[in-house]
Amino acid sequence: MGTWGTVFSLAKQHGPKLYRELQKSGALDKGKAALQQRLGSGSAAGAGRPITGTFHDTGSRARSIEHSPQLDGQADPGEIVWTWVEFEEHNGEGKDRPVLVVGRDGKHLLGLMLSSQQHRRDDSDWESIGSGSWDNERRESFIRLDRVLDVPEAGIRREGAILSRDRFDRIANRLRAEYDWS
Secondary structure (H helix, E strand, O other): OOHHHHHHHHHHHHHHHHHHHHHHHOHHHHHHHHHHHHHOOOHHHOOOOOOEOEEEEHHHHOOOOOOOOOOOOOOOOOEEEEEEEEOOOOOOOEEEEEEEEEEEEOOEEEEEEEEOOHHHHHOOOEEEEEOOOOOOOOOOEEEEOOEEEEEEHHHEEEEEEEOOHHHHHHHHHHHHHHHOOO
């Protein structure tokens, strides 16, 4: 039996017992927590991919806004991109979600998160943008207006879609009217 055959034989024979012992000792949980911290809030965040964990009141990030999408591999205002967004509790958990790019601040994109949860319809901090190709199920989506996310450009998983000019302008007009954007 070769080296690998010996390794597989030992793993088959002793692996289950070793796994149970590691589980009892808490070593598996500690290892998982260390990996999640190293990878940026869990394996779903992507190996080493930066997470979106910083957000600000929209008024404090006011700037000029214009619709200028170009599907060229770099995110531009008017594009919806997917990125890992940490939950507000900053507990190391989050989810991969669509974000509308509305501007830039150095190496960070400024984004507004999307949700397909219908209870957002009655919340004044959210605006419906209808459905689009960013959602595989074509559900109605809502954009959160009162919180701007700092999205590391390297944290983008993919470009999702271009938001139409009229829908983008509706969001931009609310940012101008309610949060002093120009």
